[in-house]
Amino acid sequence: MSRWLIATMTSVLFIALVVAVTGFEALLADVEIISQPDATPYLGPGMVVGGALVVFLATAVGARDGNPGVTGLVAAATVYLVMLGVGAVGYALLRGDATELVVFPAGYALGPFVVGSVVVALLSVVGGTAAAKQQARAGRGATDAGGQRGTTIAGDDQAGR
Numbered sequence: 001m002s003r004w005l006i007a008t009m010t011s012v013l014f015i016a017l018v019v020a021v022t023g024f025e026a027l028l029a030d031v032e033i034i035s036q037p038d039a040t041p042y043l044g045p046g047m048v049v050g051g052a053l054v055v056f057l058a059t060a061v062g063a064r065d066g067n068p069g070v071t072g073l074v075a076a077a078t079v080y081l082v083m084l085g086v087g088a089v090g091y092a093l094l095r096g097d098a099t100e101l102v103v104f105p106a107g108y109a110l111g112p113f114v115v116g117s118v119v120v121a122l123l124s125v126v127g128g129t130a131a132a133k134q135q136a137r138a139g140r141g142a143t144d145a146g147g148q149r150g151t152t153i154a155g156d157d158q159a160g161r
Contacts, residue, residue, distance in 0.1 A: 004060055006128055006131065007059040007060035014121060029112065040090075051121055055128075083118075084105040
């Protein structure tokens with residue numbers, strides 16, 4: 001598989017897991033994901049889409065060359081900042097109040113929605129990057145003494161040819 005396909009699947013997994021995690025958080029803890037009553041219903045999904053874009057790019061870059069753990073940590077920190085930034089800008093534009101650029105992130109910085117999304121991003125990127133690395137290692141196949149590949153794509157042995 002190409003690294004772009006793996007990055008796409010990782011991003012879709014991230015979105016699905018964020019929906020599941022925030023659903024359970026809202027159900028079990030009885031909290032609103034976005035607690036401002038005047039916020040548009042698109043603010044939370046916009047924040048998640050911003051995080052999914054970061055997950056996509058981090059997985060695509062990390063799949064080519066990068067340590068899965070470090071790539072996951074950088075992606076998690078970036079998802080944290082992007083989600084808070086998208087939420088702050090979206091809510092400030094909605095309210096027409098520039099002070100929301102500071103107040104909104106302060107209220108959600110340690111909230112379950114953002115923190116849960118960061119954990120999901122970390123796990124998704126580490127898993128997607130590690131899977132891509134493992135596939136790349138397995139795809140190289142065995143080589144003989146001359147550096148030539150010993151098998152075809154179908155697995156046929158070329159030693160007698």
